[in-house]
Amino acid sequence: YTLNPHLVSSVSQHALGGVVEVNEGTESVLLPCIDSGTPPEDPLLIWTRSDLSPNSVHLRRENGDDLKNQNQRFRERTSMNPDALDTGNFSLTLRKPEQDDGGNYSCSISDGIEERTVKHIHLKVKVGQQEVEVIEGSGSVVLPCRTSADLPEGTSVEWTRPEPEFMMVHSSSNQRNQDGFYSCRTEMSKDFLRTGDVSLTLRNPRDGDGGRYVCTVHRDQDVLRDTVVLKYVQKGQSIRL
Known part of the structure; x- marks a missing residue:
């Protein structure tokens, strides 16, 4: 069928697809969907997952959410x-x-008759997380994180800590937002676009460094995440094998 003119958008086919990766146990994950078109009268915003029955993930009307047909999961x-x-x-x-x-999730907008897909998102939920141990007095420790090689220009990487409060540990594009606790102590390979190795070297590890770290890679339409838990072992403590 043909779309109504007001439902036609300039979104390219490439922009319709994206991958989001997250670790199981994370507090939440954002499935991005941005539309530059003009919404129709009486619009419906529809999130679906085609392999489920019912396939409704979330439905938004002009007057609010309509979740009566939402899949119970x-x-x-x-x-x-x-x-x-x-x-x-x-x-x-x-x-x-x-x-x-x-x-595979789809984000679309409808006027109740015709529907236009704005975005497809493939969500990967990874089980388990890497653990790294470092002994008090070590000169440095590497928090491992790898993705595909030959990353496109414009790819950026952020290392953060989500708790006990959010901290920016390292940013490949803007170190001005780095938390002072990590100032002059972090480094990534300058060749990470070619190799896909976005691991973080943390110098002079100290007691307050122990905890969960999140590595986030922004690659074109994709948001790839991995979690590393750093265990700081004080001298004299037994190391759990």
């Missing part, structure tokens, strides 16, 4: 910005992602 786990229809930001937040949440 997503009950009380999905949310969208209240002003999504005004801003064109149709992104979906999925809380407490589990391995079974992995799959």
